[in-house]
Amino acid sequence: MITLENKDILNFTQYLEVERNYSAATVLAYQADVTDFTTFLNSENIANYAAVEMLDIRLYLTKLHEQLLSRSSVSRKLSSLRSFYAYLVTTNQTDQNPLASVSHARKYVSLPHFFYSEEMNELFETAQTRQTKLASRDLALLEVLYATGMRVSECEAMRLADIDMNYHTVLVHGKGSKERHVPLGQFAIDALQTYFEKCRTPLLQHFNETHTAVFINKNGKPLTVRGIRYCLDQLMKATTLTGKIHPHMLRHTFATDLMNAGADMRTVQELLGHVSLSSTQIYTHVTKERLQETYRNAHPRA
Structure with a gap:
């Protein structure tokens, strides 16, 4: 045994x-x-x-x-x-690999779920008008995830020193200890500044916390992956949209919108932190699907 x-x-x-x-x-x-x-x-x-x-x-x-x-x-x-x-x-523990002649199980490629522009607009409008104590944090969280396409684990790991407000960039700590610089749009910068002033700084002072995590919970502690998902779920419930929001959907939307706007695949690969271009190529399928759907809905003889 x-x-x-x-x-x-x-x-x-x-x-x-x-x-x-x-x-x-x-x-x-x-x-x-x-x-x-x-x-x-x-x-x-x-x-x-x-x-x-x-x-x-x-x-x-x-x-x-x-x-x-x-x-x-x-x-x-x-x-x-x-x-x-x-x-x-x-390591000479065995002299043969019994899987050498076993073929891979065929994988069906499932297209990633993403938000349409109308859905993203509703998410942002809802986040901007909510009256909760942590509304500014939730808006900043949404803006950063959509602006950078970062993974939720990368968002959790983000620290104040990673953000360069002057050059509008963030240093993302990716998988396998690999780092990449990703641009931050003006909307994300503005949302972060408001969040820092109205929410993060007062909460840290109130709870006497000194850590440098960018996103925090109601007790001033660093926001975990689970906490980020909960925040986005609550935001989703406040909209008229159906279903659940997963942080990865914002990553998919980020990549899909860039591809639809004409960004080249290599650039998207770098921004997402993909090691292999094949991981990024799935978004070409997504954009083709969207193109076909738009054609079917808009063309009188489709």
Whole structure:
């Protein structure tokens, strides 16, 4: 039996953190996938990772499909196991990779959800007219997320020193400790200045807080990822729009609007912090979809 907290998994996660410089969330996902696979091996009485054969991998895939996992989830698990076995081969823990001849589960590309301009206008109008104590913070949060396209985790990590009010830029701390400078529009700058004066500074003084997190909660503490999502959910509920708002929708809208306005893909890639251009290419599909929908709705003979 293979223990779920064995040295192979521990060494692998340390390798991902130190050598590959993966984020904590990515490392946890890899660890969870390998642990799940280990549980399967124990259920099949397979003594160790080196004893795994291609037929065992096929059986594991069958089990995953029986669990009704999506193709993308299965593909991710396979990717995690490929990396794990590549590590085991490199460190001489095994001399073969049983996943070498197993093809990737085909992934269906789902187009990202984004807001149309009318919906964004309503979000901004609602944020500007709300009378809550933290209304200026919520408006600044909305402006910054839409102006920069940053991830919610990057927004959480943002500190005062990252913002350059004079040059209208923000230093974004992205995945894998990679940094990028992203422009801040005038609307975002104005919203931040109002938020600092009316909300952030008074709250920090009241609660005797001295941290430099840009966005804070009602108690003056740094706003967490969960807190950011809650703020946006409350803002969404105050509109006439249906459904839930996810911070990533603002990121998708940022990229889609740039592409629709003629921005080249390389520029959008840099602004989003994508390592691979293929991650950015999905927005070309989004803009084509929007173009086709506009055509169908507007052209008399569509």
